[in-house]
Structure formats: structure tokens, C-alpha cells
Amino acid sequence: MESELPAARRRVIESLHRARRPLVLSHRDSDADSLGSALALGGAFGQLGVEAVLAVHQPERIAPPLNELPGASAVVPLGADLTTADHDLVFVVDTASPTLLGGEPTLREALLQSRPVVNIDHHDSNQHYGAVNYVETAAAATAEVLWGLLTEAGIPLTPDMATNLQAGLVGDTLGFQIADTSPRTLRAAAGLLEAGGATHGLPRRVLNARTIAATRLYGAALAAVQTSADGCIVWTCVTQAMADSVDASVHYSHGLPNALQEVVGAEIAAVFYELRPDRTRASLRSTGRPIREVAEEYGGGGHQLAAGLTIQKSIAVAQRIVIDRLESLLAT
Numbered sequence: 359m360e361s362e363l364p365a366a367r368r369r370v371i372e373s374l375h376r377a378r379r380p381l382v383l384s385h386r387d388s389d390a391d392s393l394g395s396a397l398a399l400g401g402a403f404g405q406l407g408v409e410a411v412l413a414v415h416q417p418e419r420i421a422p423p424l425n426e427l428p429g430a431s432a433v434v435p436l437g438a439d440l441t442t443a444d445h446d447l448v449f450v451v452d453t454a455s456p457t458l459l460g461g462e463p464t465l466r467e468a469l470l471q472s473r474p475v476v477n478i479d480h481h482d483s484n485q486h487y488g489a490v491n492y493v494e495t496a497a498a499a500t501a502e503v504l505w506g507l508l509t510e511a512g513i514p515l516t517p518d519m520a521t522n523l524q525a526g527l528v529g530d531t532l533g534f535q536i537a538d539t540s541p542r543t544l545r546a547a548a549g550l551l552e553a554g555g556a557t558h559g560l561p562r563r564v565l566n567a568r569t570i571a572a573t574r575l576y577g578a579a580l581a582a583v584q585t586s587a588d589g590c591i592v593w594t595c596v597t598q599a600m601a602d603s604v605d606a607s608v609h610y611s612h613g614l615p616n617a618l619q620e621v622v623g624a625e626i627a628a629v630f631y632e633l634r635p636d637r638t639r640a641s642l643r644s645t646g647r648p649i650r651e652v653a654e655e656y657g658g659g660g661h662q663l664a665a666g667l668t669i670q671k672s673i674a675v676a677q678r679i680v681i682d683r684l685e686s687l688l689a690t
């Protein structure tokens with residue numbers, strides 16, 4: 359696969375220069391890398407004198423401060439009107455499979471089958487659904503991939519583009535602290551700093567900011583922390599009752615799995631979210647032992663050290679099932 363990369367890189371750069379009416383898409387539930395990468399790619403087309411349309415599923419749900427990324431207000435909904443527009447090429451960033459775009463399956467098919475798709479990503483689970491697939495699994499973020507592509511293509515970075523890419527780098531690497539952070543990641547960060555994209559300011563806020571309700575929910579979940587396997591497994595729950603008591607949604611509790619991983623002695627961290635009385639989501643983190651297989655056993659997935667799954671069970675039952683499974687994993 360790696361040997362195919364130089365050819366794919368040339369084809370992506372050709373596509374950047376060839377596009378006249380590009381459509382840029384990224385996955386639903388935008389994060390700093392997906393949105394920052396899409397916005398920076400839109401900026402790159404601007405530098406080439408081409409106007410790109412950027413679309414994501416339900417952009418109105420992009421919450422502060424993520425919606426402050428330069429250009430975010432111009433992102434349009436992933437809607438049926440896009441299928442009849444005269445886009446010549448579709449660029450999809452940071453999206454391992456078409457399903458992750460969200461929206462109706464028929465809409466996704468119409469969008470992706472009517473025009474050539476250029477798929478730019480860093481997830482090793484990428485399904486290579488494009489006419490061109492440029493998937494750099496060694497990159498810590500799609501922002502890092504794009505930094506390399508735009509530099510090689512000779513497209514100068516504006517300060518806004520650099521801010522968007524830096525937000526993606528900071529977001530996906532948790533501030534350059536995860537194992538995927540490579541010398542090249544830091545070279546990209548240095549290049550983005552030189553182009554006017556600071557690591558503090560907006561990228562830092564996008565990574566760390568929490569509303570007051572989310573801060574209270576975070577505190578409640580931390581206070582409910584439990585351990586097993588001699589402290590090697592650390593977990594907690596975010597229940598509907600907790601969320602209701604602080605006027606938040608269970609979805610507001612981002613950052614908890616990483617926080618639990620900081621507990622001394624923790625090898626595996628798990629956070630259970632009560633989505634419905636009979637539906638529970640679990641986010642898993644590991645300091646070394648691969649946990650993606652456990653997520654996959656329950657229909658989930660992700661990375662070797664950061665994965666997630668959803669079980670159609672109550673939170674109490676789901677927690678028992680998953681913790682039992684993690685205990686047996688640690689015993690092997």
C-alpha cells in the first residue's frame with residue numbers, strides 16, 4: 359500500500375489543480391481535524407482562484423468554539439441540492455467510509471457516484487471508496503496530510519488556512535501528546551506556525567473548551583470513577599440523570615476517556631454513556647494493549663488504542679459486559 363502512495367499523491371495534486379467546481383465533504387459530528395481540513399482545502403482552492411463548496415451533515419450542530427474556525431459559517435448542509443449542482447470533483451477529507459458522512463444513504467450515493475471522488479485521509483480503516491485514494495496512515499491527522507500535499511503542490515497557506523490545519527493537528531494529537539505524533543507532525547506544526555497558524559488561541563480552545571454545563575457533567579462523571587483489575591481498568595458512567603441534573607446532554611462529556619487514562623496505574627479506560635434506557639455507548643482507551651478488537655466484537659471500531667462501541671442494553675448491563683470482557687483481555 360505504501361508503495362502506491364507517491365502515485366496517489368501525484369493524482370491528488372493534479373486533481374487540486376484541475377478542479378473548477380469542487381465540492382468538499384467531511385464526516386458528520388465535525389471535529390477539529392475534519393472541519394479544519396475541509397476549510398483549509400476550501401482555502402487552497404481559493405488560492406487557486408477556484409470557489410469550492412463545503413458541506414457537512416447538519417452544520418448547524420457545529421458548536422462553539424469549533425464554529426469559530428475561519429470560514430466555518432460558509433459550510434452548507436449535506437443536502438439534495440448538491441446532487442444537481444455542477445460540481446466536477448468531490449473531495450472527501452478525514453472520512454474513513456461514506457457512511458460516516460451521515461445523511462441519507464441515497465443522498466450519499468448520488469453525491470459520490472456521479473463525480474470522481476478524491477479521498478484524503480489518515481485512518482487505517484479507510485475503505486478506499488474514491489477514484490483517487492490518498493490515505494497516509496502514518497500521519498497523525500488529515501491536517502498533516504494536507505499540509506504535505508499543499509506544500510508539495512506549491513499552494514501558499516494563508517493565516518486562516520494555517521489556523522484551520524493547526525486546529526486539526528492540535529485536536530487529533532491532543533496537543534502533540536499522542537503516540538502518532540511524529541517528527542513530521544511537528545514539522546507540519548512549525549510550518550503552520552510560520553504561516554500564521556498559532557497552536558495557542560483557537561486551536562487550544564477547540565481542544566479544551568467546555569461549557570459550564572459540560573464542566574459540571576465532567577465533574578460528576580469523574581466523581582463516579584471506578585476501578586477493577588487492581589486499578590488497571592478505570593471507568594465511569596455518564597447517565598441521563600447526571601446530565602439532567604446539570605442541564606447538559608450526555609454528549610457534552612468529551613475528554614473523559616483521556617482524563618481517565620491519566621489515572622496512575624490505568625492501562626485501559628472506559629466511559630459508558632447512557633444514550634437511551636436500552637442503548638449504551640462505550641469509549642475505550644488503552645495505554646498499550648490493543649482494544650479495537652473488543653470494540654469490533656460489539657459492532658464498533660476505531661484505532662488500536664482508542665475505540666468505541668454501542669450496545670443495545672441498559673448502561674448497567676453494558677458496563678458489566680464490557681468490563682468483564684476487558685478484565686479477561688488483561689488476564690491473557
Ligand SMILES: [Mn+2]
Pocket residue numbers: 391392452480498499500530
Ligand atoms: Mn482526523
